[in-house]
Amino acid sequence: MSKPIKIPSVLLALLLPALGLLTQPGCTGYRLGSMLPPDIKTVGIPTFVNRTSEPQIEIQATRSALEEIQRDGSLRIAPENQADAILQVKLTDYRIVPLVYDAQRKTAASQYRLTLYAAIILTRRSDNKVIVEHPRCYGEATFPVIGDMSSSKRIGLPKAAADLAHDIVQKVTEVWTEEKK
Secondary structure, three states: OOOOOOOHHHHHHEEEEEEHHHHOOOOOEEEEEEEOOOOOOOEEEEEEEEOOOOOHHHHHHHHHHHHHHHOOOOOOOOOOOOOOOEEEEEEEEEEEEEEEEOOOOOEEEEEEEEEEEEEEEEEOOOOOEEEEEEEEEEEEEEEEOOOOOOHHHHHHHHHHHHHHHHHHHHHHHEEEEEOOO
């Protein structure tokens, strides 16, 4: 027959208050909710405006945003003339920064970080009222140098555009709200 386990009273004095705290409801909690008005269910997305010096990046960035909105599911994509809201995006900056340098050639980078910056405005189509506005969204990706720099940038752009799209959709559809209990 086994003997009962005896817990020292000092240990009990420490454990009981901790257990009490774990079982008590907190005063404040957080929940994830949509910041969109209930009447905004569809969004029209015109091709992004490219204000950077890098040509043609707006095509990949727009495509990535459309895919991310479909993946997220908070909004449906609709033609601009039928959508509840219009998402306008301006690509404001395109930066490439060297991260890793080649051991044999100290001035040649072998890996870069590509960062895309954008400003977004979501407006209600019926009255043109601004619903969401963020002047600084960004997405980034790292990529190796393979061949020439132009070919290498084509490796990094889709990843950076997808990361930017995720940031845009998150800023449009999600907000942490404090909930008092």
